[in-house]
Amino acid sequence: MINRYQLSNGVRVVEEPMPSIRSTSIGIWILSGSRNETNRNNGISHLIEHMLFKGTPTRSARNIAESFDTIGGHANAFTSKEYTCLYAKVLDQNAHEVLDLMFDMFFNSSFNEEELEREKNVIYEEIAMTEDTPDDIIHDYLHNVSFGNHPLSFPILGDEEALKQIDRDKILSYKDQYYSSDRIVISVAGSIPEGFDNKIDKLFSTIPDKSSSNDLLTTSYSNETLLKKKETSQAHLCLGYPGVHIGDHSIYALTVLNNVFGGSMSSRLFQKIREEMGLTYSIFSYHSSFRDNGLLTIYGATTTEQLDLLEDEIYKIIEDIKQHGITRKELDKTLQQLNGQIVLGMENPNSRMHHNGRNELLEQSHLTVNELIQAFENVTLNEIQKIADYIFKNQPSKACILPSNV
Structure with a gap:
């Protein structure tokens, strides 16, 4: 059973005890990611995440x-478009100690200038590595062309020139603006030791009671095309269609649709384009949901000579779904697959902590495993057809990487 409550300063807490589990998974979530940035500080959220491990006034790295x-x-941390999370998994007997440590890291990091410059160099290498990986960087390119000048187009790793201008003062100013009590969630799952609620209250109630303004800038979708040339052997293609926002009820139908379309090895994209035609090694689709919109992404890579054929085949599969929908057999198979994925995924306290933390942060309802399974079981073929028509009525945005010698 999930227990939710709020501290006096607005910090939200979500706990899910798991009987017979001896470990405790803890996450500190903050509603701050690359979409909160500007052209001048793109990458600051990710930089802060790196610096959480670099020392506090009382602890060295x-x-x-x-x-x-x-x-x-x-312990680890990650940054996304919309949030940052520091998390740890420990034996329950060490949960009190590790929460002290995590709180210190998250809210008392020193941001030493020398360490800051050193960590920037690490991130520059991370950016370079991503740029050298076409099947990775092309997804950033697609977001860039799909969302134009909106911060959702910014890469999470950041822009090297912008990062060079970020110093300790800019980091502290950014944290003061976005690390407010109303944007913080503490998520705990697994074995929750005695007195842990009091520990959370003692630590996190010290955060000043401060509310932040609405940071959602209006987004618009662009169906432009971005072409890049790189030292690659293959041509890489990404297509993007407008999706649905977090909390939209049609997300269940869209999840089923994506699974049938390109989200599994038995999907239409994989079976037709890879297994039957041998056009690609990698072909798949996935959906990304944000607080106010979403994006359905299709990715494939092939030889330059076969790129047009690859794109044509993708459109043929899309057109077939628009005209004829998916079959009852495909729906039943997907529901069985999702059922297994949900149950197996939720057996892990770390998965529960992440699931609950994200839902609480983004103000979504907390469904039990059975309720989540039932939400998918309730999806009808008609609902799937409606969401397919809604998404595929648009012209897609496109990002393409070609070999430099073409």
Whole structure:
């Protein structure tokens, strides 16, 4: 059973005890990601995430690393378009200790200038590595062309020139603006030790009671085309169609549609384009939902000579779905697959912590495993056809990477 409550300063807490589990998964979530940035500070959210591990006034970076190693725990962090999360998984007997450590990292990081410049260099290498990986960077290119000048188009890793201008003062100013109590969620799952609620309250109630303004800028979709040339052997293609926002009830029908279309090995894209035609090694689709919109992405790579054929075949499969829909057999198979994925995924306390934390942060309803399965079981062929018509009525945005010698 999920327990939700709010501290006096607005910090939200969501807990899910899991009987017979001896580990505790803890996440500190903040509603701040690359969509909160500007051209001048693109990458600052991700940079802050890196710096969380680089020391506080009372703990050095080495102390932090040794603390996690000593208690046999695992800690990490990530940044997305809309949020940042610091999380850890430890034995329940060490949960109190690790929460002290995580709080110190998240809210008392020193942001030492020397460490800051060193970590920027690490991120520059991360950016370069991504640029050298066409099947990775092309998804950033697609977001760039799909969302134009909106911050959703910004890469999470950031822009190297913008990062060079970020110093300690700019980081502290950004944190002061976005790391407010109303944007923070504490998510805990697994074995929740005695007195842990009091521990959370003692630490996180010290955060000033501060509300932030609405940061959602109006988005619009662009069906433009972006072409890049790189030192590659293959041509890489990404197509983007407008999707649905987080909380839209049609997300269940869209999840089923995507699974049938290109989200699994038995999908139409994979079976036709890879298995039957041998056009690609990698072909798939996925849907990304944000607070106010979404994007359905299709990716494939092939030889330059076969690129037009690949794109044509994708459109043929889309047209067939628009004209004839999916079959009852495909729906039943997908529901069975999703059922298994949901149950297996939710057996892990780390998965539960992430699921609950994200839902609470983005103000979504908390469904039990059975309720989530039932939401998919309720999807009809008619609903799937409606969402297919809604998405595929648009012309897609397109990003393409060609070999430089073409």
